[in-house]
Amino acid sequence: MTIEQLYEQAVLLLKQLISIPSYSKYEEATADAIASFLEQHGIASNRNLNNVWAVNKYFDPAKPTILLNSHHDTVHPNKQYTKDPFEPAVENEKLYGLGSNDAGGCLVSLIAAFLHFYDHPNLSHNLLLAATAEEEISGYNGIEALLGNKDFKATMGDNEPAFAIVGEPTLMNLAVAEKGLMVLDCIAHGRAGHAAREEGDNALYKAMKDIEWFSSYKFEKISEWMGPVKMNVTVIETENKAHNIVPSQCRYVVDVRVTDAYTHEEVFGIISQHVQSEIRPRSMRLRSTAIDVTHPIVQAGIALGKTCYGSPTSSDKALMPFPSLKCGPGDSARSHTADEFIYLHEIKDGIEGYIKMLEKVL
Structure with a gap:
């Protein structure tokens, strides 16, 4: 598919996800929607609790694996909403709706990038897509459960991913460190x-x-x-x-x-x-993390003009015991705000940005 076709498919999926309530611990229906979307595109998916994951067509356990991860749970809408949080309305090139910015735009952009590379036969790395749950509450049944799942681990020959891209709204800049x-x-x-x-x-x-x-x-x-x-x-x-x-x-x-x-x-x-x-x-699970700026995926982003910074907010990156880069379309300042939105061009830019970064390491 062309970038334009990937973008159109990503926006349709994001609208569907917005229309489905998916509060942390209650993400069954959005997990179903994501699995169905992948199936419609000829991709078999796997399910662990409310976590959905899939691998590229020519996955080879002997190769290192890149994890593409974002979450599909949301917070509850706050009382200052003036729009229906579950109505994916487009106004002035903005797509409104709960979870549109955090982190729906990131998730569908990563899925689109995964679709782009899915059937490429000679990649240097495997790609593993994971749409996970309970990120907003740092729950135990999200990325942490998936990383410990025996089927998930067996797929990679019990090896950890070489590194991850964690989709969170960073204006596509590079959050190389996180508190x-x-x-x-x-x-x-x-x-x-x-x-x-x-x-x-x-x-x-x-x-x-x-x-x-x-x-x-x-x-x-x-x-x-x-x-x-x-x-x-x-x-x-x-x-x-x-x-x-x-x-x-x-x-x-x-x-x-x-x-x-x-x-x-x-x-x-x-x-x-x-x-x-x-x-x-209460817990000491959510540790500070950092990825070296000399890492190939960081250098790929820098080569595209992206800026490195340290993020004050926490994410599922904190639960990954391997290098991970937080990067995605949207703006963290819009997360959890009333009448949450993402610009449509940010989704398209996110898809292109992810593909260009991955091309430099694949």
Whole structure:
């Protein structure tokens, strides 16, 4: 197919995906739609939970494999939507709809690039397409489950992919590094008492001292691509709702964006040394990642005039124990916003960009 035909097919698929609710953990119908689309184009697909994957026609386990990955789950639409989030409307060259930008445009562009190379007989690498679930909640049944699936692993002869392109909206620039995420559940402990008699030990005041530290502390080491580690307190509450009781506990949540200058354990250790509150990390799975700028796929993008940068947001890239480049059409600033959209030309540019980058390494 020509680029124009690939583009037309990609837009039709994206409109279909927009019209189907696919909140994280409830992506069955979009997984069905993706599998059906591949089947219509003569490509057999495989299914693991709500993850759909396929390989190129002349797949050879003896060759290294390039993973082309993006997700088909979405967040819930926020209350400021003025348009139907499930109506794929085109206005002024913009395609509106929930998941259009994050990450539907990336997904259909990668699928189109996969179609382009599908039946090429003499590629230096295999291509493995994976449309995965639960990215928006960093769930266990998305890319992590797929990478551990025995059938998926057996296809590659139990080898890992050589590298991956992770489709997320980057304006087709090259997110060579990505901050990790560590969420902390914190509890400041005090002693209950009657507020009028100034009894007890106010846990809220203790929490405020720790929160002040979180807001002002500067980590010493600065990452070349991602800058400093960032910490933000995002939730706070006490166990009682009465105005006249000094709270004995105050719970709060801290969002910590970890760079490649520190491990999660190092950041957690520094925090533990400076605050009084009890601190429990929810997870340390989402690690900071980076791909060397000398890697062939990065150099391919640079040769096409793309810019390298460090991404402040996390993605499924964090769960890949092999080199991965985050790159895709659309703008991260539009993700999770009301009346989400992607420009139609961004999809076409995404397809062309992916094909040109892959041509340089295949």
